[in-house]
Amino acid sequence: MKYMLLVCGDDTADASGMAPVEPWVEGLGDRGVRLHGHRLALPADAVTVRVRGGEVLRSDGPFAETKEYVAGFDILECESLEEAIEAAARHPVAAIGAMEVRPFWEDEDAEGQIRLLDTRLTEAARERDIERIAACYAPDAAVYADGREHVGADALRKWLDEMFSGVTGPVTREVLEFRVHVDESIAFGHALVRFRATRTDGASLNDLMRITTGYRNAGLRWVIAHQHISQERS
Structure with a gap:
């Protein structure tokens, strides 16, 4: 409490x-x-x-x-x-x-809201829906992935477009581990996520990623403010 x-x-x-x-x-x-x-x-x-x-x-x-x-x-x-x-x-x-x-007034399940946000990411990735994914991030979010820094909504959409252009069909986002720590207006998540898809050349994509995420309470909802994605050995 x-x-x-x-x-x-x-x-x-x-x-x-x-x-x-x-x-x-x-x-x-x-x-x-x-x-x-x-x-x-x-x-x-x-x-x-x-x-x-x-x-x-x-x-x-x-x-x-x-x-x-x-x-x-x-x-x-x-x-x-x-x-x-x-x-x-x-x-x-x-x-x-x-x-x-x-x-404190205990009427909000902040961790539950963040886990629901992660579920939305999984659903949007399956449909390769860039706008639904971008809606989970703050406009000034910083994402570190593929050895590059992507800051802001435009950079995030460009990076997502690059990723999805290399695969066909749905993208499976399987969350193997997900731990969340909430502290009032900020929260941190640590996840192990497996991505599966079919590349445009017909080869299979099967990447295991370690994702560390910083969340920010934007008033009526939680958004991703910072994220670091690194590849694990499959």
């Missing part, structure tokens, strides 16, 4: 005796509990935005005048709320400020 840890500072508190944060960050990071996080600028650097009657209203500073403010955040992955609370209690700022521990 993932938790957002909001680190709330207090501008009236004396932080001179506060312990350094680095040991807390390193300790939880080594255990895989703290996934990532960052400090935030002071409330004086904030801009509050409201829209009223179609007009954008902008005001400098935080939306509420209070001595407590969000000074940073951390993303934790814990077995339970109690474990997340224990981690928050060990944060140095807890001694002078407050730590808000809030569970």
